[in-house]
Amino acid sequence: MSEVQRRKYSQEEKTAIFDGEFMPHIDSMYNFAFRLTFDEDDAKDLVQDTYMKAFRFINSFEQGTNAKAWLFRILKNSFINEYRKKSKQPAKVDYQEVETFYNSDDVDYQSTTDLRAESVKDMLGDEISNALNALAVDFRTVIILADLEGFTYEEMAKILDIPIGTVRSRLHRARNLLKDQLKGYAQSMGYNTDEEEED
Amino acid sequence: MEINDQASGERKLQCDDVNRCFQLLESILDGELGETGKEVLKEKLAKCQPCFEHYHLEQAIRDVLKTKCTKQPVPNELADSIRQMIKESK
Numbered sequence: 001m002s003e004v005q006r007r008k009y010s011q012e013e014k015t016a017i018f019d020g021e022f023m024p025h026i027d028s029m030y031n032f033a034f035r036l037t038f039d040e041d042d043a044k045d046l047v048q049d050t051y052m053k054a055f056r057f058i059n060s061f062e063q064g065t066n067a068k069a070w071l072f073r074i075l076k077n078s079f080i081n082e083y084r085k086k087s088k089q090p091a092k093v094d095y096q097e098v099e100t101f102y103n104s105d106d107v108d109y110q111s112t113t114d115l116r117a118e119s120v121k122d123m124l125g126d127e128i129s130n131a132l133n134a135l136a137v138d139f140r141t142v143i144i145l146a147d148l149e150g151f152t153y154e155e156m157a158k159i160l161d162i163p164i165g166t167v168r169s170r171l172h173r174a175r176n177l178l179k180d181q182l183k184g185y186a187q188s189m190g191y192n193t194d195e196e197e198e199d
Numbered sequence: 200m201e202i203n204d205q206a207s208g209e210r211k212l213q214c215d216d217v218n219r220c221f222q223l224l225e226s227i228l229d230g231e232l233g234e235t236g237k238e239v240l241k242e243k244l245a246k247c248q249p250c251f252e253h254y255h256l257e258q259a260i261r262d263v264l265k266t267k268c269t270k271q272p273v274p275n276e277l278a279d280s281i282r283q284m285i286k287e288s289k
């Protein structure tokens with residue numbers, strides 16, 4: 001934890017913060033953990049581990065600040081530092097590798113997707129979910145944080161320890177990759193993906 | 200944010216600056232520009248076909264992610280086991 005230790009909470013205060021500000025986020029935490037690990041037991045361990053750390057370092061949490069973002073940051077760091085090492089599945093793309101390859105904030109927005117908004121709207125939850133799960137962990141992470149959990153760029157920058165410009169560009173790339181996945185579904189479902197034709 | 204469609208005939212078919220426009224549209228959709236974004240958005244969507252299409256696709260993607268992405272049910276015993284672990288660690 002890099003946060004400055006502000007002051008010590010009493011046992012009662014600790015319990016109040018833990019129950020009142022930390023525990024209400026357990027659903028979001030578990031979903032994030034599950035989408036990172038794809039395994040129920042691993043997700044449970046990761047969430048438990050995160051809450052243990054949150055309790056141990058509770059004095060570095062400033063009451064009234066964004067507890068959810070604070071918890072997500074701990075979970076993300078636990079995942080990278082500990083979980084990933086003992087993970088059975090070697091991830092295809094590593095956080096570090098992605099940093100090296102994609103650290104540039106310059107993005108070419110020119111890329112054309114012939115995916116139509118209409119065909120996206122018709123897709124099923126499972127198709128969306130599978131498309132998201134198919135993305136490399138860095139890209140999956142920013143979409144989960146932004147679209148499923150509603151974090152702002154600034155909050156994401158803190159959770160991921162990256163500049164806001166990198167949040168924006170990574171999110172843009174992630175959504176483009178997601179569009180490629182969805183395009184595959186749209187085509188297999190026989191939706192019209194050709195922009196030239198009108199309905 | 201609901202934006203009314205206008206006849207596409209009034210829009211130019213080439214975007215003057217795709218990089219800047221699309222980045223702006225995406226920031227607006229992500230809620231990063233607040234009220235100032237709304238005016239810019241209205242203008243772009245009314246005048247530029249590529250911006251119009253990009254906006255609606257990006258909005259659809261965000262909507263389905265927000266509303267359709269299946270949530271993994273949290274195991275019942277998880278909250279209790281966390282509370283138990285905390286109790287034991289005190």
Ligand SMILES: [Zn+2]
Pocket residue numbers: 213214215216217220243247248249250
């Ligand atoms: Zn434009």
